[in-house]
Each structure stands twice: as structure tokens, then as C-alpha cells.
Amino acid sequence: xxxxxxxxxxxxxxxxxxxxxxxxxxxxxxxxxxxxxxxxxxxxxxxxxxxxxxxxxxxxxxxxxxxxxxxxxxxxxxxxxxxxxxxxxxxxxxxxxxxxxxxxxxxxxxxxxxxxxxxxxxxxxxxxxxxxxxxxxxxxxxxxxxxxxxxxxxxxxxxxxxxxxxxxxxxxxxxxxxxxxxxxxxxxxxxxxxxxxxxxxxxxxxxxxxxxxxxxxxxxxxxxxxxxxxxxxxxxxxxxxxxxxxxxxxxxxxxxxxxxxxxxxxxxxxxxxxxxxxxxxxxxxxxxxxxxxxxxxxxxxxxxxxxxxxxxxxxxxxxxxxxxxxxxxxxxxxxxxxxxxxxxxxxxxxxxxxxxxx
Numbered sequence: 001x002x003x004x005x006x007x008x009x010x011x012x013x014x015x016x017x018x019x020x021x022x023x024x025x026x027x028x029x030x031x032x033x034x035x036x037x038x039x040x041x042x043x044x045x046x047x048x049x050x051x052x053x054x055x056x057x058x059x060x061x062x063x064x065x066x067x068x069x070x071x072x073x074x075x076x077x078x079x080x081x082x083x084x085x086x087x088x089x090x091x092x093x094x095x096x097x098x099x100x101x102x103x104x105x106x107x108x109x110x111x112x113x114x115x116x117x118x119x120x121x122x123x124x125x126x127x128x129x130x131x132x133x134x135x136x137x138x139x140x141x142x143x144x145x146x147x148x149x150x151x152x153x154x155x156x157x158x159x160x161x162x163x164x165x166x167x168x169x170x171x172x173x174x175x176x177x178x179x180x181x182x183x184x185x186x187x188x189x190x191x192x193x194x195x196x197x198x199x200x201x202x203x204x205x206x207x208x209x210x211x212x213x214x215x216x217x218x219x220x221x222x223x224x225x226x227x228x229x230x231x232x233x234x235x236x237x238x239x240x241x242x243x244x245x246x247x248x249x250x251x252x253x254x255x256x257x258x259x260x261x262x263x264x265x266x267x268x269x270x271x272x273x274x275x276x277x278x279x280x281x282x283x284x285x286x287x288x289x290x291x292x293x294x295x296x297x298x299x300x301x302x303x304x305x306x307x308x309x310x311x312x313x314x315x316x317x318x319x320x321x322x323x324x325x326x327x328x329x330x331x332x333x334x335x336x337x338x339x340x341x342x343x344x345x346x347x348x349x350x351x352x353x354x355x356x357x358x
Contacts, residue, residue: 041177042170044111044119046127050088052095055106059125060138067148067295067349068188069175071209072109072141073201078156082116082166090155091120098140108140109151111174117166119174122153133181142195144276144291149190150178158202168208172215179220186217186224187351194290197279227354229289234282236261239314240357244284246307247292248272257303293353298346300325308348311356312336 074094079086095107102108110126113119121127122139129135130150141151154163154171163171175189191209192200213224232244237260245257245265253268266282273280278287296304301324309321309329317332330346337344340355348356 042117042119042173044121044127044174045084045088046121047124050091050120052091052107052124053099055124056099057105059106059123061125061129062136062138062147063134064136064148065134065182066136066150066178066184067182068145068150068184068190069178070142070145070149070151070190070192070195071171071201071205071212072151072153072192073158073205074112074153074155075157075200075202076155078161079115082114084116084118087112087114087116087118087120087155090114091122094122094153102140104140109153110137110139110141111150112153112155113167113170113174114155115164115167117164117170119170122151130178130181142192145195148294150182154201154205158205159199160202160204162204163208168212172212172219175212175216176219179216185222185349185351186213186220187222187226188349189213189216190226190290193287195287196277197287223351227290227350228358229286229354230284230358232261232284234261234263234266239310241265243307243311243357244269244292246303246310250303250307251275251292257306289354289357290350293350293357295347295349296325297348298325298327298330305329308333308356315356 074090076090091112094112098104098108099106106124107122109122111119111122123137125137129137136147136150139146139151142149152171152174154167156163178184179186189209189212191206192198193206210224210226213226217224230240232241239259241261242257242259245255248255248265248268249257251272253272255264255268269284269288270280270282272292273288276287276291278291294304296308303323305325306321306323308325309319312319312332313321315336317336319329319332333348333352334344334346336356337352342352342355
């Protein structure tokens with residue numbers, strides 16, 4: 001039986017394929033047009049080069065760098081046209097679909113890698129923001145992550161087939177460049193399904209992500225192992241549940257952090273899962289944790305900080321759970337990181353969160 005997710009995937013494939021056929025019939029622009037970037041990474045053809053439409057409204061450029069990379073597949077046919085003209089036609093087809101069918105202001109992702117290993121800029125301004133290393137263009141590729149994550153589309157459908165070696169090699173190169181530019185650690189490379197209820201980027205490409213992280217780490221250093229999260233459900237009790245409850249409160253839930261996973265907590269988890277377009281089952285698993293555990297550092301305040309302080313105390317690093325991330329909390333986080341073999345920077349990122357929650 002075809003699941004809702006599969007129906008969405010098939011619908012996306014058919015619409016994109018139709019748009020691509022139309023785009024291929026159009027006159028394509030020469031390779032010299034527009035802006036391209038190839039410093040310490042693959043050549044990226046800018047929006048002008050592939051003939052992008054203007055956005056419906058100005059794109060938002062945020063004065064913060066990217067925190068992670070999210071890998072996608074386009075869910076289109078695994079074509080054997082590996083030329084640049086096809087890559088440009090694909091870029092136009094995706095923009096047409098996303099603007100006209102999805103109603104977005106522009107292409108959703110930041111970059112696309114074609115089957116022929118050509119890289120195109122997606123949403124306008126993505127290249128300039130990447131060049132800055134301090135800004136990111138707000139995107140539309142992953143609900144809940146569009147202000148913090150760079151989205152990379154890979155042309156094709158990788159449920160039962162592997163990406164072409166040339167395409168994968170360029171994906172590694174692009175991830176290396178993005179990680180270097182923003183200071184992203186290799187374990188912060190994810191697949192779309194790590195956050196939303198989707199088959200993207202396909203079983204085969206998703207299974208390649210550990211290797212992708214390892215290949216990137218071989219170039220820039222660092223531990224490529226992805227965070228590992230517990231699974232918490234109704235009936236669970238303890239400080240991990242309390243931390244979950246604090247994190248849900250941070251996102252607007254009206255529950256009491258009492259350390260007991262009862263009906264109210266399950267309802268809050270379900271509401272949050274619906275909000276982030278994750279699988280809705282009331283169980284706190286990978287998608288829920290990945291979305292809840294945003295980085296916090298000195299200067300932050302709120303229930304998420306209280307969750308950090310509560311877990312530190314429970315794990316032997318006693319502090320007052322006052323919800324204020326001051327120098328004392330930063331010092332304890334650094335000490336905790338050292339005890340777990342993590343980089344001691346005092347920032348509670350996904351890896352530190354996962355060790356606190358485990």
C-alpha cells in the first residue's frame with residue numbers, strides 16, 4: 001500500500017519530471033553567464049548562470065552562520081544526461097515547481113548537485129552568504145531547520161540505487177567547503193529524514209551518510225560519529241524525562257517538568273511533532289530530539305538552559321537550575337565535555353546535548 005509519504009514523493013517526482021521536460025526544451029544559457037565560485041571547493045553556477053526567475057519577494061539573509069548541513073535527493077528520475085545544460089534545466093524546473101506549485105518565494109534549497117556532478121546555487125543569495133561565513137539565507141528545504149541548516153539537493157531517487165561516484169565526490173567536496181566556511185563539525189551532516197517525516201534522501205543515500213561524515217572528517221578533522229538519542233515514551237520516569245519536558249516548555253508547551261512521562265507529556269510531544277512535520281507517535285526519538293536540541297551557550301536563558309543545568313547536576317556537575325547560562329554554567333559544560341572526550345568549548349551543541357540526555 002502506498003503511504004502518504006510515498007504519495008507525496010511520487011507527486012513530487014512527476015511534477016518535477018514534467019517541469020524538467022519543459023525546461024529542457026527552452027534555450028539554455030551559456031556557462032559564462034552569472035556568478036560562479038570554485039575557491040577551495042567545486043565550481044558552483046550562480047542563479048544568473050542557469051537563468052533563475054527573480055524571487056517573489058526578497059529572500060531573508062540572517063546574520064548568523066549555518067549550524068549544520070542537510071542532505072536531500074530530488075526524487076526525480078536517475079537520468080543519464082550528465083551535461084551542464086541538463087543541470088541548468090533541472091535548476092529551473094525545481095524553481096518552477098517550488099514557486100508555482102508549493103507557493104514558495106524561490107527555490108527551497110541552497111545548492112543542487114546534478115547527476116553529472118554540476119553544482120548550482122538554489123535560493124538567491126546562497127553563494128554570497130556562504131562566502132561571508134557569517135550569514136545564511138533563510139530557506140524552505142526542511143521544516144524546523146530553515147534558519148540554521150544548509151540544504152543540498154542531489155538529483156535523482158536513491159531509495160534503491162546509489163548516487164553516481166562523481167556526484168558523491170562533489171557532495172563530499174561541497175560539504176568540506178561549507179564545514180570549513182562555517183566551522184561546522186562533520187557529525188552535523190544529516191539527512192532530511194532526521195528531522196521530518198519523509199523518505200528523503202532515500203534509503204541508499206541515507207545509508208551513505210556515515211561514510212560522508214567520515215570522508216569530510218578525513219579532510220577537515222573531527223569525530224564523524226552522529227549523535228545518538230534515547231527513546232522515551234509514556235511510562236518513563238527520571239531526569240531524562242524532566243530534560244525533555246524542559247525542552248518542550250522552551251518550545252511553548254504548557255506542562256510541568258516533573259520527570260514523569262504521562263498523558264500531558266505525550267500530548268506535548270505529539271503537538272511538537274505535528275509542528276515540525278515529524279512522524280506523530282508521541283514518542284521522543286531521533287526526529288524529536290534533533291529538532292528540540294538547538295545549541296545553547298553563554299548568554300542564553302530559558303527552559304532549555306534549565307534542562308542543561310538539571311542534567312549537569314544529575315551527572316555530578318552540581319549547579320543551580322536557574323535558567324541563566326552564565327560563566328559558571330559554561331565552566332561546568334566545559335568540564336562535562338572534557339569528561340566525555342568532547343571538544344571543551346562550553347557550547348551545548350547536538351553532540352553535547354546527546355551526551356547529557358543519554
